[in-house]
Amino acid sequence: MKKKIRVVQFGVGPIGASIARLMRQKSSIEIVGAIDKDPAKAGHDLGEITGATDGPWGIHVFGDTAEALKKPVDVVIHSTSSYLPSVMDQLLECLAAGCCIVSTCEELAYPFRKHPALSKKLDEAAKDEGVALVGTGVNPGFVMDKLVLTLSAVSQRVDFAKAVRIVDASKRRLPLQKKIGAGMTPEEFRAQVSAGVIKHHGLPESIAMVADGLGLRLDDISETIDPVIAEETVKTEFLEVSPGQVAGVHQVGRGTSGGKEKVFMELKMYVGAKHPADTIELKGEPNLTLTIPGGTHGDVATAAVAVNAIPAILAAPAGLQTSRELPLKFFPPEENA
């Protein structure tokens, strides 16, 4: 029997909990602990905190990272924040403990453009310890970048890449519906955007990854955030949005070269979205379109991508990796890495 992969879950919010529950389904993974500084979680059992039906699991949630990493750990799954600067200390501490990391931090998915110095620091720290780390998830990390690049394997020439994601937020959790501004007035929405509260992170990261992967040399990446205004009343399990109120968020990212648009990415995430889908388009030789009707469910898919990345990060060369280079696929429940 092969040795199990010893994993620590860092961050037990909704995504971290979903990741932990999924890891419990893999016989080749042993969750040896979790980390969360929240006093409501630290000191408790991970199974209870994640709302698992088969809890308690006998797995301790530590408030202190060093405590959690005292015993040998192969991989840390990290999901605490979207911002790379705010998680640098967390990541560096895990690397220093000799752990590989799969993080859902959106800014880590392709950090070279926005955070070159931090990227270098992480890469060096990982190489010093002979371990690898990657930022990934469904978006950024998969549907608007990895999948675009994978499709491009059948291209003889690529001039332009486009990815559009339309997500119906109606069936998503309340925090997400609030995070996208559902039920706000347009003015409230604008204020929340200015305050940096409303924003899906990752479009610039996906654009940079795709452009670099396709050899489309960009000199600018820009982004806009606007509200989707409800045209009719939308009721979800949690809230009601009236016509004229905000139903959600509409983000557009553009990568240009010499004033010419080379990469276009659009995310519409709102309650009541009619035709949710992920769509990719490559213009070149040949022109190609790929569609996932219904789209990929953000929370379910992000947990899946993070857990499925475990074998790939263990097999990867030391250093800062991205999903651009990692072969990503389903991690079978009864297989060792």
Added chain:
Amino acid sequence: MKKKIRVVQFGVGPIGASIARLMRQKSSIEIVGAIDKDPAKAGHDLGEITGATDGPWGIHVFGDTAEALKKPVDVVIHSTSSYLPSVMDQLLECLAAGCCIVSTCEELAYPFRKHPALSKKLDEAAKDEGVALVGTGVNPGFVMDKLVLTLSAVSQRVDFAKAVRIVDASKRRLPLQKKIGAGMTPEEFRAQVSAGVIKHHGLPESIAMVADGLGLRLDDISETIDPVIAEETVKTEFLEVSPGQVAGVHQVGRGTSGGKEKVFMELKMYVGAKHPADTIELKGEPNLTLTIPGGTHGDVATAAVAVNAIPAILAAPAGLQTSRELPLKFFPPEENA
């Protein structure tokens, strides 16, 4: 300036010619020679043989492999046959010369099940020389296997995988239209199937790759080949098919475990196909569907995948690789591996 990748094209049939023309568009590739035993090709210039508008290229087509590989070669692109046993000597000679290989030989795409001894021999020969080889193309190699596995990265659980490819052969070259039996009587078609002439190779390879990648343990892989009968007259540039005649081929492959179907693959390639598309379906958590409307053009895409695999095979660990593990994406025209 980085050193160019020195490539030899082995086999200058329609696919080999298409590959060679595509490689000429990559500034980081230098085609240093070609190999083809056909006396109509050997001794001539590759640019002239491939029908390139900018020929001659000053690139020699050798009749003899050893001659072609006398100078240092980084990668051989190999496209001579669908059958692994008939190309073993060719592959081994290239490996012995220290070349990495990207081959379009369908049986090499995932040869472990059908040809375990030959797989082992190739793996060992490649490792002895510190080089890597892979069999790839659009199908097998990409659309019914690599893309299926890539999509599975967002899966929490996969119970069943399906890939359906509907190809309109009307706009394809005459040899392909003949190869699929277009214009034959059903009896002629059956006879050609029995004689092993009519067959698209690769479904069992794709099924095995997908099943292994998803951890779906198969105990049987079966395959059927039937004619698609024309219901109305179909005219192509090259031939005419009357109602009742064969329009093309319909192949179904099934992978089962304990009598239960786990992988289903279907290929319909015929003149006059109405809604050509590549479709992938994963059943599990969540259920997922992916469609490429219009599908991926076989010849264009196979040449693309082969050339795009060059950086990946150069970066791969020594040994026999498959597209299951190689990160495949577009190879930008002005990038070095």
